[in-house]
Structures are given as structure tokens and as C-alpha cells.
Amino acid sequence: MRGLFYTTRESMIPKGAVERRDDQSDAIAYLYPSDSARSLGKPALMLFYGQQAKPVARFYYLTDDERERAVTKYFTGRRIHAARKLERVAERRTNVATVRFEVGKTYQDRSACDTIYSFTIVSRTDKQLTFLEYGGTKRRGIYVYNGVEQCKPHGTYSMCTIISADRENA
Secondary structure (H helix, E strand, C coil), X not given: CCCCCCCCHHXXXXXXXXXXXXXXXXXXXXXXXXXXXXXXXXXXXXXXXXXXXXXXXXXXXXXXXXXXHHHHHHHHXXXXXXXXXXXXXXXXXXXXXXXXXXXXXXXXXXXCCCCEEEEEEEEECCCEEEEEECCEEEEXXXXXXXXXXXXXXXXXXXXXXXXECCCECC
């Protein structure tokens, strides 16, 4: 929810600003001449990424060439960021577990307050575990981290319990 005094992007863009969009990223630059008393006539730049209402950059430049170099630098940086983000998503999708949970085995984890939790695997699918805890069964999703299957049996919260397929109860 937005606050009471939320400022929209449109209200921050000066009148007469020229919009320049980057075709390969979500960056938008607004180029305009400054109208303040101190920097009268200097070329200015306001830059936004994505749907942000607050500008990423808002600077005055001595020449138009400096401003053009800055726009190019920001657009290039955003393209690199978008490419890295796509690489991380692709890596997560292709992440294959070398150590997997096995049905019938018991796995343990110690909580932040030294309570030891034990979970016995009843059944499993490729994406979900069914385990026994305190006499009842629960189902939770599986994710892969560093080639090892892991599960958060009590849900996701700060310092939550995580059982890992490489920490089997001896």
C-alpha cells in the first residue's frame, strides 16, 4: 500500500523533458535543460529503472556530451544487470540435485534455541516431501541448494529450520 504522501513519477519529471527509452532494458532517461538559478541552462538527466517512482540518478552536466556518456553508461549497466538476472534464473532452473531425500530415512536439524527436530520421510515426489513429525504428516516443497535437496518443514521465516538431504540421522 502506498503512503499518504506518495509522489508519482510523473510529478517528478520536469516539463519539456525529452524521454529516451533503452530498447534492451527497462531504463528510461529524461533529458532536460536545468531551470534552477544556480545551474541555469546546464544539461540535466533524470533516470528511472522499471516501475520505480524515485529516480535512480538525477544530475546536472557541464556539456551535452557528458550527459550522453552518462546515459550510455546507465543503459549499459542496466543491460548487464538484466543479463545477469536471466543467467541466475536459468541456473536455478537447471540446478540438479546430486544428494536427494530418501523415503524411510530420518533427517535432523537444530533450531536457534538448540531444539533438535527429527523428520522421517514418508513419501516424496520430484517437488514435494511428505514427512512425519510429532505423529502427524506434513507436506512441504523441495528446493536445491549447492546440489543438495533441502526443505523448510515449518515454513519460511527468519532463522527457520532447514532439513538437508546430506544431514541424515545416524
